[in-house]
Amino acid sequence: MSKRKEHSQEIAAAKAGISVRSARRIECDARLPSQKPRRYWRSRPDPFTDVWDTEVVPMLKSEPRLQAITILRKLQDDHPGQYPDSVRRTLERRISQWRAVSGPAKEIFFPQEHAPGIRALSDFTDMRALDVTIAGLRFDHRLYHFVFAFSRWEYAQVVEGGESFEALSSGLQNALWQAGGCAREHRTDSLSAAFKNLREREDFTTRYEALLEHYGMNGTRNNRGKGHENGSVESSHRYLKEAVDQALMLRGHRDFEDRAAYEEFLRDVVMRRNRRNAAAFRIEREQLMDLPPRRTTDFAEEEARVTRCSTFTVRGILYSAPSRLIGHRLKVRVYGYRLDCYLSGAMVFSTPRGSHAANSTRRSIDYRHFIDGLKRKPQAFKGLAFRNELFPREAYRRTWEQLDVRVSQRDACKTMVGLLELAAMDGIEAVLATRLEAMLSDGALPNLEALREEFAPRQADCPVIHVQMPPASCYDALLGQGAAA
Structure with a gap:
């Protein structure tokens, strides 16, 4: 009406976003829309009168989760040409009203009040959507996420493998010791690391029960498939990932020099x-229980023998080992993200833990363990069973593909082994990968001798120092001066 003062009815209706007919009706009626009585009668006949009680209601009673569009498609098939798509909204309103009056009861969500120091929650969340890279390589990982229900204080830890007990134990203990106390109850979802989910009676695993007993906490879990019962940590997943994503945007790129740099970045976000x-x-900290005098173990022990291929298997994953350990039986401590290997009580080497992910090769191979052997037998590289796992970066794999096609097998294997030997030098792997990428872009093959000349460490020329020894008789003069003094 304000626009009608200056414009015609057609222009005022267009500016108000209504039809000319509606504008004419409003202008002719002196009452405001709020002053008119609400209409409770139908303005047109109900198109579902004939089939509502005989067809629609029986379908809803047998399966209340049926959607209106599904029922409409069924009616269109049974009564061709009688129910156009334009009546869908009418059917949705009728079904909504039927469910409110005669439908099944709905699940009730009970809001909870959390007291300080009572409940702590643990869960894992997938971080692959954030596209984090380590030294240019995609870093597929999870986070172990710990939250106090009352204060919303949280702790996060990077997990490369699955949701194992080792990852749960390590993350939970790190969180408790950083917080400086224990809650009375620890809650998770249906983690196989904590619960025997295949049994009729879903009780704790032995290791998880021992972990809770060590810290004096009671273990609980939410009902299967009811993630909202862990809402204190489930909702925090989204907010934490949003905070990490925003911090990455502010940072300008998502690549980190190494895992330690990414963990430091994540720690700053959580803090x-x-x-x-x-x-x-501070309120919750006063109500937390005291920590025990020491931590408990956050690893599992396995035994594995190193084969003559310089490999060993732990939990279905193939790992490489230094060749000097061939034939020895190792004690392997399996942590959440690494394996520490011991021989006669001394740790001989450590390696990242492999993954059981669906897209994983279930191999964790370090090419450095095979350099010396391949230098003696370079032709073995061509048909090596785990050859693809030896390439530390994509550039090395693409280089091998070009060498295999364009030069002889002997030269291709010799050149590739030489490139891997260069990559094994400290700080050379990433720089050499960049150089190989540039060569491949230009269509050239690497010149091994030139690259060795460029990257191999040079022997420093030590200056020749001539030392003139004084005669022993000159020391007599010093003795004489001492006597005179």
Whole structure:
């Protein structure tokens, strides 16, 4: 009506976003829309009168989760040409009203009040959507996420493997010791690391029960498929990932020099979030139980023999080992993200833990363990069973593909082994990969001798120092001066 003062009815209706007919009706009626009585009668006949009680209601009673569009498609098939798509909204309103009056009861969500120091929650969350890379390589990982229900204080830890007990134990203990106390109850979802889910009676695993007993906590879990019962940590997943994503955007890129740099970045994000909850955490900290005198184990022990191929198998994953350990039986401590290998009580080497992911080769091979052997037998590289796992970066794999096609097998294997030997030098792997990428882009093959000349460490020329020894008689003069003094 305000626009009608200056414009015609057609222009005022267009500016108000209504039809000319509606504008004419409003202008002719002196009452405001809020002053008119609400209409409770139908303005047109109900198109579902004939089939509502005989067809629609029986379908809803037999399966209340049926959607209106599904029922409409069924009616269109049974009564061709009688129910156009334009009546869909009418059917949706009728079904909604039927469910409110005669439908099944719905699940009730009970809001909870959390007391300080009572409940802590643990869960894992997938971080692949953030596209984090380590030294240019995609870093597919999860986070172990710990939250206190009252104060919302949280802790996060990078997990490369699956949701194992080792990852749960390590993350939980790190969180408790960083917080400085234990909650009375620890809650998770249906983690196989904590619960025997295949049994009729879903009780704790032996190791998880021992972990809870060590810290004096009671273990609980949410009902299967009811993630909202762990809402304190489930909702925090989204907010934490959003905070990490925003920090990555602010950073300008998503690549990190190594895993330690990414963990430091993640720790800063979590600490900033915890500072907002500092007042509530001070209240909760006073109610937490004391920590035990020491941590408990966060690893499992396995035994494995190193084969003559310089490999060993732990939990279905093939790992490489230094060739000097061939024939020895190792004690392997399996942590959440690494394996520590011991021989006669001394740790001989450590390696990242492999993954059981569906797209994983279930091999964790370090090419450095095979360099010396391949230098003596370079032709073995061509048909090596785990050859593809030896390439530390994509550039090396693409280089091998070009060498295999364009030069003889002897020269291709010799050149590739030489490139891997160069890559094994400290700090050379990434630089050499960049150089190989540039060569491949230009259509050239690497010149091994030139690359060795460029990257191999040069022997420094030590200066020749001539030392003139004084005669022994000159020391007599010193003795004489001492006597005179």
